[in-house]
Every structure is written in C-alpha cells, then in structure tokens.
Amino acid sequence: MVLKNIIFDWSGTLVNDLPPVMGATNYILRKLGKEEMTLDEFRAEFCLPFTRFYERVAPGVDPRQLETWFHEAYIPLQDKVEALEHAEVFLQFVKSKRIRTFLFSSMHQQHYESLQGRIAFNQYLDHPYVGVWDKKARISELISKHELAPGETLFIGDMVHDIETAHHGKLRSCAVLTGYTLLEDLRRSEPDLIVEDLRVLQGLLEEANWDWDAVLEKSNGVK
Ligand SMILES: [Mg+2]
The missing domain is CATH 3.40.50.1000 (HAD superfamily/HAD-like)
Known part of the structure; x- marks a missing residue:
C-alpha cells in the first residue's frame, strides 16, 4: 500500500526539546521538595499522556499548579529547543x-x-x-x-x-x-x-x- x-x-x-522539558520537570520536582531526575531516570520514567507521569511523581498535586510551574520554567529555557x-x-x-x-x-x-x-x-x-x-x-x-x-x-x-x-x-x-x-x-x-x-x-x-x-x-x- x-x-x-x-x-x-x-x-x-x-x-x-529534551533539555527544556527535563529542566522544567526538575523545577517542578524541586518545588515539591523532591529529588531531581537524571537524564537516564527522566528517559525511563517520562511518558504520555503526561498526566499519567505526574500522577506518579506528584500524586494529588493540582494539574493547574503543575502547568503554571511548567510554563514558568519552560519559557526561559525554550531557546534550547x-x-x-x-x-x-x-x-x-x-x-x-x-x-x-x-x-x-x-x-x-x-x-x-x-x-x-x-x-x-x-x-x-x-x-x-x-x-x-x-x-x-x-x-x-x-x-x-x-x-x-x-x-x-x-x-x-x-x-x-x-x-x-x-x-x-x-x-x-x-x-x-x-x-x-x-x-x-x-x-x-x-x-x-x-x-x-x-x-x-x-x-x-x-x-x-x-x-x-x-x-x-x-x-x-x-x-
Ligand atoms: Mg515525542
């Protein structure tokens, strides 16, 4: 065919866009008082839909809060895409x-x-x-x-x-x-x-x- x-x-x-996405994800983890991920950990753990990923690494956190943090960290890093x-x-x-x-x-x-x-x-x-x-x-x-x-x-x-x-x-x-x-x-x-x-x-x-x-x-x- x-x-x-x-x-x-x-x-x-x-x-x-791995560097800014990983950077923004680690920013969220820091906000939550959690340990940052290494590149290998991020590649092994990150999945889509990303709501599923955040349910696992940040259970119970309001998705709107996660989105706000993500934007805050991502925008200054987007030149790296x-x-x-x-x-x-x-x-x-x-x-x-x-x-x-x-x-x-x-x-x-x-x-x-x-x-x-x-x-x-x-x-x-x-x-x-x-x-x-x-x-x-x-x-x-x-x-x-x-x-x-x-x-x-x-x-x-x-x-x-x-x-x-x-x-x-x-x-x-x-x-x-x-x-x-x-x-x-x-x-x-x-x-x-x-x-x-x-x-x-x-x-x-x-x-x-x-x-x-x-x-x-x-x-x-x-x-
Ligand atoms: Mg992709």
Missing part, C-alpha cells in the same frame, strides 16, 4: 511527493507558536494539531475528519504512546530513536518499523517508492 499521509509527533521526532538534524530535509522530501502532513503533539499551543520564528516547520505541516494531551483518545477524530485510509497513513513518533496511538487507529507506525524513549521500551510497543532517524526512513521510502509493505521487506531486521 502506497503511503499518502504522514502524522508527525513533534518532540523527539522533529525537534529536540533545536530542530533535529534530518527533520527539515525529510519534511521537504515529504512535501515534494505531495504527501498530506499532520502534526499531532501534546505541546502547548503557545510554546509551539513561539518557536515558529526560529524553527518554521509549520510551512510543511498541512494540519497541525497541538495541545493534544491524550493522542489515543483523539486519533479517531483526526482519521474521520480528514477521511484518512489507515493503510495509507504513517504515524511517526518517538514514544510508546505514539505507537499505541497508531495501533489504536490501525495506522502504519514508525518509531524514531532521536527522542525520549529508549530502544527496548519502543520495541515492546511493536511498531511496524524502528529507525535510527528520519534520514534512514527517507532512504527506505525512496527505495521502496513509498510502498510501506516494500519498506518493511527491505528493512527486514532493522526492527
């Missing part, structure tokens, strides 16, 4: 093939918009959905609104929640290792394919002429 649509996750897939190395070339490649593109991210709208001056990926994303806290709960709405054929639609993300969302919508799925989640954890979520980064995926798509079954045949063993 030839792909016609791509749904992108944002953090860890198109941009690296960077485009991932192969992201823009991949987006240009996708647009040159007239693929329909979607963004499906839990990122706060205001944080997303304030980045566009510096990382103008919005020009490549036909339908940006931001502020999506629980992607699994909202994927059906996106599929039906845009009449997406699941076999022609690829979800690319760096977290287990992204892959679970793809499975829930019966979409094709590709996990990238440029983000928050480590290989073993991603493997357990059983994506169709796991790639090091978007450049590897681009090579496979080019070679297979965008036929997803052919991509999986050619990449046999990558997963």
Whole structure:
C-alpha cells in the first residue's frame, strides 16, 4: 500500500526539546521538595499522556499548579529547543511527493507558536494539531475528519504512546530513536518499523517508492 499521509509527533521526532522539558520537570520536582531526575531516570520514567507521569511523581498535586510551574520554567529555557538534524530535509522530501502532513503533539499551543520564528516547520505541516494531551483518545477524530485510509497513513513518533496511538487507529507506525524513549521500551510497543532517524526512513521510502509493505521487506531486521 502506497503511503499518502504522514502524522508527525513533534518532540523527539522533529525537534529536540529534551533539555527544556527535563529542566522544567526538575523545577517542578524541586518545588515539591523532591529529588531531581537524571537524564537516564527522566528517559525511563517520562511518558504520555503526561498526566499519567505526574500522577506518579506528584500524586494529588493540582494539574493547574503543575502547568503554571511548567510554563514558568519552560519559557526561559525554550531557546534550547533545536530542530533535529534530518527533520527539515525529510519534511521537504515529504512535501515534494505531495504527501498530506499532520502534526499531532501534546505541546502547548503557545510554546509551539513561539518557536515558529526560529524553527518554521509549520510551512510543511498541512494540519497541525497541538495541545493534544491524550493522542489515543483523539486519533479517531483526526482519521474521520480528514477521511484518512489507515493503510495509507504513517504515524511517526518517538514514544510508546505514539505507537499505541497508531495501533489504536490501525495506522502504519514508525518509531524514531532521536527522542525520549529508549530502544527496548519502543520495541515492546511493536511498531511496524524502528529507525535510527528520519534520514534512514527517507532512504527506505525512496527505495521502496513509498510502498510501506516494500519498506518493511527491505528493512527486514532493522526492527
Ligand atoms: Mg515525542
């Protein structure tokens, strides 16, 4: 089946925002009198929907308070967000093939918009959905609104929640290792394919002429 649509996750897939997100999370932990997390601890513990993460590390704390603290710490750190190395070339490649593109991210709208001056990926994303806290709960709405054929639609993300969302919508799925989640954890979520980064995926798509079954045949063993 030839792909016609791509749904992108944002953090860890198109941009690296790990330093500010981890910094803001540790700020919250300090406010709560808890120990800060190391990078390894953060990568092992952080999950989406992030409400589930905070129920675990900050049980009983008002989510609005958590959000206020998060913004306080995140905004001064947002200059540290960077485009991932192969992201823009991949987006240009996708647009040159007239693929329909979607963004499906839990990122706060205001944080997303304030980045566009510096990382103008919005020009490549036909339908940006931001502020999506629980992607699994909202994927059906996106599929039906845009009449997406699941076999022609690829979800690319760096977290287990992204892959679970793809499975829930019966979409094709590709996990990238440029983000928050480590290989073993991603493997357990059983994506169709796991790639090091978007450049590897681009090579496979080019070679297979965008036929997803052919991509999986050619990449046999990558997963
Ligand atoms: Mg992500």
